[in-house]
Amino acid sequence: MNAPVHAIPVDYERQRAVCAALRAFMPEHSVLFEREDVTPYECDGLTAYRQVPMVVALPDNEEQVCAILEVCHALQVPVVARGAGTGLSGGALPMGNGVLLSLSKLMKIIAIDKESRTARVQPGVRNLAISEAAAPFGLYYAPDPSSQIACSIGGNVAENSGGVHCLKYGLTVHNILKLRVATIEGDIIELGGGGLDAAGYDLLALMTGSEGLLGVVTEITVKLLPRPESAQVVLAAFDDVGAAGQAVANVIAAGIIPAGMEMMDQAATLAVEPFVNAGYPTDAAGILLVESDGTHEEVADEIRRIEDIMTQSGAHIVRSSQDESERLKLWAGRKAAFPAVGRLSPDYYCMDGTIPRKRLAEVLRGIAAMEKKYDLRCANVFHAGDGNLHPLILYDANDADQLKRAEDFGAEILKLCVDVGGTITGEHGVGVEKIDSMCMQFKSAELEIFHALKHAFDEPGLLNPGKAVPTLHRCAEFGRMHVHAGTEKFPDIPRF
Amino acid sequence: MADALVQQFADTIRAAADAKRPLRICGGGSKSFYGNPVTGEDLQVTAYRGIVSYEPTELVITARAGTPLAEIETAMRERGQMLGFEPPHFGGGATLGGCIAAGLSGPRRASAGSVRDFVLGVRLLDGRGTDLAFGGQVMKNVAGYDVSRLITGSLGTLGVILEVSLKALPLPPAELTLCREQSRSDAIATMNAWAGQPLPITGTCHVQKRLYVRLAGAASAVKAAANKIGGEEVGNAAEFWRNVRDQQDVFFSGVRPTWRISLQSTAAELDLSGPQLVEWGGALRWLKSDDDAMSVREAARKADGHATLFRRGATDINAFHPLPEAMMRLHRRVKQAMDPVGILNPGRMYSEW
Numbered sequence A: 001m002n003a004p005v006h007a008i009p010v011d012y013e014r015q016r017a018v019c020a021a022l023r024a025f026m027p028e029h030s031v032l033f034e035r036e037d038v039t040p041y042e043c044d045g046l047t048a049y050r051q052v053p054m055v056v057a058l059p060d061n062e063e064q065v066c067a068i069l070e071v072c073h074a075l076q077v078p079v080v081a082r083g084a085g086t087g088l089s090g091g092a093l094p095m096g097n098g099v100l101l102s103l104s105k106l107m108k109i110i111a112i113d114k115e116s117r118t119a120r121v122q123p124g125v126r127n128l129a130i131s132e133a134a135a136p137f138g139l140y141y142a143p144d145p146s147s148q149i150a151c152s153i154g155g156n157v158a159e160n161s162g163g164v165h166c167l168k169y170g171l172t173v174h175n176i177l178k179l180r181v182a183t184i185e186g187d188i189i190e191l192g193g194g195g196l197d198a199a200g201y202d203l204l205a206l207m208t209g210s211e212g213l214l215g216v217v218t219e220i221t222v223k224l225l226p227r228p229e230s231a232q233v234v235l236a237a238f239d240d241v242g243a244a245g246q247a248v249a250n251v252i253a254a255g256i257i258p259a260g261m262e263m264m265d266q267a268a269t270l271a272v273e274p275f276v277n278a279g280y281p282t283d284a285a286g287i288l289l290v291e292s293d294g295t296h297e298e299v300a301d302e303i304r305r306i307e308d309i310m311t312q313s314g315a316h317i318v319r320s321s322q323d324e325s326e327r328l329k330l331w332a333g334r335k336a337a338f339p340a341v342g343r344l345s346p347d348y349y350c351m352d353g354t355i356p357r358k359r360l361a362e363v364l365r366g367i368a369a370m371e372k373k374y375d376l377r378c379a380n381v382f383h384a385g386d387g388n389l390h391p392l393i394l395y396d397a398n399d400a401d402q403l404k405r406a407e408d409f410g411a412e413i414l415k416l417c418v419d420v421g422g423t424i425t426g427e428h429g430v431g432v433e434k435i436d437s438m439c440m441q442f443k444s445a446e447l448e449i450f451h452a453l454k455h456a457f458d459e460p461g462l463l464n465p466g467k468a469v470p471t472l473h474r475c476a477e478f479g480r481m482h483v484h485a486g487t488e489k490f491p492d493i494p495r496f
Numbered sequence B: 001m002a003d004a005l006v007q008q009f010a011d012t013i014r015a016a017a018d019a020k021r022p023l024r025i026c027g028g029g030s031k032s033f034y035g036n037p038v039t040g041e042d043l044q045v046t047a048y049r050g051i052v053s054y055e056p057t058e059l060v061i062t063a064r065a066g067t068p069l070a071e072i073e074t075a076m077r078e079r080g081q082m083l084g085f086e087p088p089h090f091g092g093g094a095t096l097g098g099c100i101a102a103g104l105s106g107p108r109r110a111s112a113g114s115v116r117d118f119v120l121g122v123r124l125l126d127g128r129g130t131d132l133a134f135g136g137q138v139m140k141n142v143a144g145y146d147v148s149r150l151i152t153g154s155l156g157t158l159g160v161i162l163e164v165s166l167k168a169l170p171l172p173p174a175e176l177t178l179c180r181e182q183s184r185s186d187a188i189a190t191m192n193a194w195a196g197q198p199l200p201i202t203g204t205c206h207v208q209k210r211l212y213v214r215l216a217g218a219a220s221a222v223k224a225a226a227n228k229i230g231g232e233e234v235g236n237a238a239e240f241w242r243n244v245r246d247q248q249d250v251f252f253s254g255v256r257p258t259w260r261i262s263l264q265s266t267a268a269e270l271d272l273s274g275p276q277l278v279e280w281g282g283a284l285r286w287l288k289s290d291d292d293a294m295s296v297r298e299a300a301r302k303a304d305g306h307a308t309l310f311r312r313g314a315t316d317i318n319a320f321h322p323l324p325e326a327m328m329r330l331h332r333r334v335k336q337a338m339d340p341v342g343i344l345n346p347g348r349m350y351s352e353w
């Protein structure tokens, strides 16, 4: 989170040239360059990184997206795509010498086909808007990131976003059928198809989660699912987070794949409860929310079994939602966890490691020790079913030392995740934030393959350059610092 | 032993790359009919076998590519789990590596997901013999491009798969198959209507004027759904679905070429000659036909799908649906990124590379 303190000076001549080229086919109000007009785009959800873009382009349709890319290609200007800007890894951070391509005006739901249970949408459509539009047909779009009221489906594809229900229903990659993608040359390619697979390589899967480095998504066909007949959630409270972790394993061992299985530690429930009044017991060391959905019979059956497992695993409170409003209230607390924690401190830093679940107690102990080491508080929210941990580090960005400690704290958590056999990012992406941690996760030969794939899609390297995949040179530098990390403090690395 | 084998594979690949000599990667050979023929020196990988780790409560199994699918499935069944995508075996020798490389899924695909949906990580040797690992053993992982899913279904043209980690699913406590008489077009409509409702359906198949549907889940849910759907119960259901999965059903016999047409589930009857078997809620249509490839592919394309000449007989027709020029260019570049000299199963997918 070493925010760039020195703004890159604007190259006015280049700015003028780019604006002129774009205005040849776009209305004046869709090409922004004045400082006050482009400043709102200076960061995404990771606000510690800021950079004002040289130009912001707001296309109205796919043809304009292609034409913008063609211009950038011709003038060799880097392009950063942006959806709703809720990303948490700085993926949509602009470049001072580049074009910020905002997809926010492409927000049409083109078609909803009840019979084939699909929706064709533009990339700027909000995640929740798809389910809302599908609701009259008894259908919905399954992946539900907590940011779903704001985040765009294009951003979801670029990050392969998950949600609280992805253990059972999968991530974005499992719920899309077809993409239209604009290449850096300004051509449109179609990945996937109308069926459940397509000829050739699975480039649909490769594009998903590629953080805007391989192409700009201009249209998405998503799968819609029938709304489950019934859903119910069990709240279970534990005196010990280790026991809560074991309870999660016991549910899986019993052959149950719950629709959602979330854990929050005491720091998180203490933050959420006064904010949402979800009814969480704040004296527990940790709580679990375990949801069952399906037919009435299935849910009644499964809820009974889940309650038994929770009790046998040592939960001191086991309570099931009695109606839909109580169910939604229990989830509202979880979905508001980030903003609720955000109220406790001027800033929070959201981490996103995934670990093998059996290592949970150990990782939480490690994080508790780091709280002391860095003298910063940390609340933990956990997609327990699939091992995706969101430690929320509380700090004050106005205090340079705290910012630095928060960053080091976060990097150490990610290192711990990799050490126990996990990964540095489960769903928020690498962006600029975790680019150094990529050096811990991958060998140079693997990073070289990533660069080669990037080159296959984007030969001039103009799409979101510098994000997601570190250069080998950068990793060599990082490795050197890592060796010294025990003896000397991290030097303040310039990130751009 | 295992390390020595990997070393040996890597040496073979390096030598082949230096000499620009193509390799034909061989697993159990159960799917050697699939795709276009490859000429090259055999690289036999079945010796690299065994389950590396299996943790039922983590829902993850990791095994070496040469491990027989049957061995994996038995180990999982003992712990009450299964491979959710119900992979076809097409004979006894099917290996995990071949299953991933072919990327084919069975009857459960429409409800549970495809092979690639279950792939969590792979270890492979690329066309330079470099040992690489992508993804991992956790459910969610977005670090780096999703190379493990790219590898799935790439028919050995991008790398020699060494190890694969897969997500496991619990076996359903109860299963029931129902059957009714119905015409094909009515059956396709029925399948799509069912899929729009919250029913625990894990397989559909229409063959010879009969529509089969498999329900699975909690016993109470299966019973309730059976009452709702209706139809007569099928006695030897496990055998029926295995025969569909492995193409042992009589439908697949005979000398006519077998086409695999993957398209929009709601696509109307295809104007093609020969019998059809419909799966995946209407999204997969098997066709036994002497119709020319152009007509079959045109029919598939019209339904936003693609047609594979699955079992070919003697023909030089490309097994896979032709790609648009821009996509073909991109494929060639992706191939070059992983296998710059072009020695891994050249031509198996498209003759150009």
Ligand SMILES: Cc1cc2nc3c(=O)[nH]c(=O)nc-3n(C[C@H](O)[C@H](O)[C@H](O)COP(=O)(O)OP(=O)(O)OC[C@H]3O[C@@H](n4cnc5c(N)ncnc54)[C@H](O)[C@@H]3O)c2cc1C
Pocket: A044, A045, A080, A081, A082, A083, A084, A085, A086, A087, A088, A090, A091, A092, A103, A123, A144, A145, A146, A147, A150, A151, A152, A153, A154, A155, A156, A157, A158, A159, A160, A161, A162, A163, A164, A211, A212, A213, A215, A216, A217, A218, A338, A339, A427, A428, A464
């Ligand atoms: C409070 C809060 C809660 C969150 N909860 C979750 C959660 O539960 N699960 C989860 O997975 N994430 C979560 N996130 C993270 C974030 O919402 C997701 O990553 C989301 O998918 C980003 O969408 P966006 O439209 O805001 O994308 P942006 O932030 O605008 O962009 C994200 C990345 O996608 C690229 N991009 C955007 N649009 C396109 C396009 N059309 N084509 C190509 N590339 C594109 C950008 O270049 C950038 O790299 C949360 C964020 C917040 C603030």
